[in-house]
Amino acid sequence: MKDRRLTIRFTQDEYDHLLKSRDNEKVKLSAHIRNIALSQSGHSDVRIDKQLDTLNYNVRKIGVNINQIANKLNADYGDPRDAQYAVELMTALNDKVEELARCVQSK
Incomplete structure (x- = not known):
């Protein structure tokens, strides 16, 4: 269960880049960012x-x-x-x- 919240601020260009970098538009942006962050730590x-x-x-x-x-x-x-x-x-x-x-x- 996800019970922790983290607020991150992005520039418009960074935000647009994140939106475009998703493999599938059905994937929520929060899940995409979480996968990027966790994959860097070997998760x-x-x-x-x-x-x-x-x-x-x-x-x-x-x-x-x-x-x-x-x-x-x-x-x-x-x-x-x-x-x-x-x-x-x-x-x-x-x-x-x-x-x-x-x-x-x-x-």
Whole structure:
């Protein structure tokens, strides 16, 4: 929980530079400044931590779905195309995980 407040003053040029330096306009300016300041001290990037938490949750949910598909196919329910679709989803997921890993490594 963020329970400390810090007031910082910027010139208009500095403020404009900070606004332009955000990777995504949806990121609040305070979060962007906090990430810049904390990254200089070796603290992890809050956005990446949130993305990893979300990814971890989604991977677990996909695993549950794959287990359900496997159980149905082993019990002669469903269609073998379901298994092929699951493989396609896992390939897409793997691509996203590798992309995120490259992003984390470059930071």
